[in-house]
Amino acid sequence: MLKEISLGLGAALLVFGLTVGYDLTPFVFLLAFGGALYFLVYSKGMVKTGIGNSSTLPKRQEISFDEIGGQDSAIKELKEALDFIRNHHEIKQLGIRPLKGIIMTGPPGTGKTLMARAAASYTDSVFVSASGSDFVEMYAGVGAQRVRKIFQTARDAAVKQKKKNAIIFIDEIEVLATKRGQNSSHMEYDQTLNALLVEMDGLKLDDNVRLLIMAATNRVDMMDPALLRPGRFDRQVKVDLPDKKGRLEILKLHSRNKPLAQSVNLLQIARETFGFSGAHLESLANEAAILAMREGLKEIEHRHFHEAIDKVIMGEKLDRRPNPEELKRVAIHETGHALISELARPGSVSALTVTSRGGALGYMRQNPEDDTYLYTKDYLENQIAVMLAGALAEEVVYGSRSTGASNDYEKALHTAQTIIKAGMSRIGVVSLEDLPGDLKHTLVSEILQEQEQRVMAYMIAHKIFLTSTMDVLLEKEKISGEEFRSLLESQTAA
Incomplete structure (x- = not known):
């Protein structure tokens, strides 16, 4: 109503000014400037923010925990925490403090957002979501206002839908909750985090709407300890890669x-x-x-x-195709990888190809028998041997190596350092950071040279197999692990 009255008065003043003959150019300029400023302020959210606006919340698709696979332990732990909301009467009788926050940590793509949506269905709660980047802008005070706004929106939406529970989900919360004092240029980040801390401290069991804050991050190491302490985020649920x-x-x-x-x-x-x-x-x-x-x-x-x-x-197949000589070298390189992989663990080769994908001209893919989380020295040495095999196969057949093995060397060096760091080298348990550079170089070189000698002897003995398999691979472009093992058995029998 006030906006309409103001527009009417402004139009009347313009008409009056034109009637009496005033020069309205400065007035029009100021009006245009004020309108542009108004547009910038309101579109950026300095005065009014649209974050979590209940009137614009889209209808979400209901999802249950049964539709999320591979996270049985995380779902069990999350359900146990959510039962505090479902059984709030028993909690009140026992004098238990309600959970205020649940934070889910883990690699990207593991289903953290899906689990938050399923939690809303499990507890029959209103679901309001936002991203951590939605709260932080260059304007001072905007983030704190948006934090207060989303809490109020969740309460209003729950009252409107006649529900007693509401879940606020903040994805990528590390943007909002970075450790205070690290952004010395301005205090906007700290003010936003302070507002979130205050709002979480104000949550009570006997509120008309019971709020639960859920968050997801894959960088929990960046977050401020004040947010992770008990009484704010009371539960940390690990959502890891599936087995x-x-x-x-x-x-x-x-x-x-x-x-x-x-x-x-x-x-x-x-x-x-x-x-x-x-x-x-x-x-x-x-x-x-x-x-x-x-x-x-x-x-x-x-x-x-x-x-x-x-x-x-x-990635997708590339149109880029090496010339015939390069293609032969790539085929020999990948056959060398596959040959040592089968020597180290029979049945491990899944496929090898000379088709260009991503940044690779060809590749050999191994097939792990079971998920492995602990590695022995023999296993790591075998992996180094597989990594070096491509370059050594080129040397046996062509008498020289190529730059195509540079990535293999980087992985081999990293694996050799892992052996030293794990105390499996000849000098036993050491601190890799405190190890003198020349001694570290000597140990890594010894590990790599030992595997080079082992692989080179095997490649020389199988030189004919390398060239014969190269011909098959060039003809088919890709062969499966079964086909490769069949070729190897035929060569061994011959």
Whole structure:
């Protein structure tokens, strides 16, 4: 109403000024300047913020914990914390302080946001979400105002929907909750965090609307200790990468709406995707379906999933193709990797190819039998041998090495340092940081040279196999682990 009256008075003054013959140029200039300033201020949220505005909250799709796979332990721990909200009457009788915050930590793509949405359904709560970057701007006081705004919005939305519980979810909270004192240029970050701390301190069990703050981050090391202490974020739920059983569950979930051929073995796919997050596995199932569509098929076959693994790891195939001589060297290089991999652990080669993907001209993919979290010295030495095998295969066949092995050398050096750091070198337990540079260099060189001698002897004995497999690989561009092992058995028998 006030806006309409102001506009009317302004228009009347303009008409009056024109009537009496005043020069209105300065007035028009000031009006234009004021309008531009008004637009900038309100669009940036200095006076009114749209964050968490209940009238603009989109209708969210309900999701339950049953639709989240591979996170059984995290879901169990989260449900235990959420039961404090569902059973608030018993909590009040026992004098238990309510949980104010739950923070989920873990790598990207593991399902932290999905678990927050499922928590809202589990507790029948209003769900209001925001990102940490939504709270911080260059204008002083905006972040603190937005923090207060989202808390008020959650309460208003719960009252409007006649619910007693509300969940505020803040994704990437490390942007908002960085350790205070690190941003000396201005205090906006600290003011925003202070506002969040004050709001969380004000949460009580007997409030008309019971609020629970949930947050997600993959950089918990950056966060201010005052926010992580008991009484604010009372629970830290670790949402880690899924194991083989979890990956199988996730693949089944993402394959429910896809027609799979009888040849598809999801257990084998789960075994080959060690280190994949839930987001990777969703992309894997989607890429497999896209590959089947490209071929005009009605069902997704196992080979599509196998190809999709390469695409998710390395990227799409590139049009770039090396010249024939370079292609032969790439084929020898990858065959060398595969040969030592089979020597170290039979059945470990999943596929090798000379197709360019991402930054690689070719690659050999290993197939881990089981998820491994502890490594022995023998295992690490075998991995170094596999890394060096490509360059040594080139040297045996062509008499020289190429720059294609530079990335292999970096990985081999890092693995050798891991052996020293873990106390498995000849000098025993040491501090890698305090080790003299020349001694460290000597130890790393000894580890690498020992494996070089071992691999070189094996490559010389299998030189004919390297060249014969190169011809097959150049013809087919990609061979599976089974085909490679068949070639190796034939060569051994001969």
